[in-house]
Amino acid sequence: xxxxxxxxxxxxxxxxxxxxxxxxxxxxxxxxxxxxxxxxxxxxxxxxxxxxxxxxxxxxxxxxxxxxxxxxxxxxxxxxxxxxxxxxxxxxxxxxxxxxxxxxxxxxxxxxxxxxxxxxxxxxxxxxxxxxxxxxxxxxxxxxxxxxx
Numbered sequence: 314x315x316x317x318x319x320x321x322x323x324x325x326x327x328x329x330x331x332x333x334x335x336x337x338x339x340x341x342x343x344x345x346x347x348x349x350x351x352x353x354x355x356x357x358x359x360x361x362x363x364x365x366x367x368x369x370x371x372x373x374x375x376x377x378x379x380x381x382x383x384x385x386x387x388x389x390x391x392x393x394x395x396x397x398x399x400x401x402x403x404x405x406x407x408x409x410x411x412x413x414x415x416x417x418x419x420x421x422x423x424x425x426x427x428x429x430x431x432x433x434x435x436x437x438x439x440x441x442x443x444x445x446x447x448x449x450x451x452x453x454x455x456x457x458x459x460x461x462x
Contacts, residue, residue, distance in 0.1 A: 350390040357383035372431035412450035
C-alpha cells in the first residue's frame with residue numbers, strides 16, 4: 314500500500330511540473346549532457362571575456378560570436394538542468410540555435426577567412442574544440458526528443 318501512495322505521489326508531482334515520471338532531462342545520461350554543456354559554458358564565457366577585454370579591435374565579429382555562443386551554452390545548461398515543460402522548450406530552442414550557429418559560423422569561417430581572422434568556439438564547426446560544438450547540439454536535441462514532456 315505505501316508503494317502505491319509513493320508512486321502516485323511521484324506521478325502527481327511530475328504532473329505539477331509538466332513532466333511524465335521518469336522523463337527528467339537531467340537524469341541518467343542527461344547529467345553528462347548538462348555537465349558537458351556547463352564546461353562549454355565556462356570555456357566559452359572565459360574565452361569571450363578574455364578576447365573582448367584584451368583584443369576586441371583585432372576581430373570584433375569573431376569575439377562577439379564567441380560571447381553569443383557563451384550565452385547559448387549558459388542558457389542550454391540551465392534549461393537542461395531544470396524541470397518543466399517550459400524549460401524543455403527553452404532547452405530545445407537553445408540547442409536549435411546552437412546547431413544553426415555552429416553550421417552557419419562553421420561554413421562562413423571556411424569560405425570567408427577575412428571575416429574570421431581569429432577563431433570562435435564555432436569556427437570550422439568547432440575544430441578548436443574537437444568538433445564537440447557540432448556534435449553536442451545533435452545529442453542535446455536527441456535527448457530532448459527522448460525526454461519530451
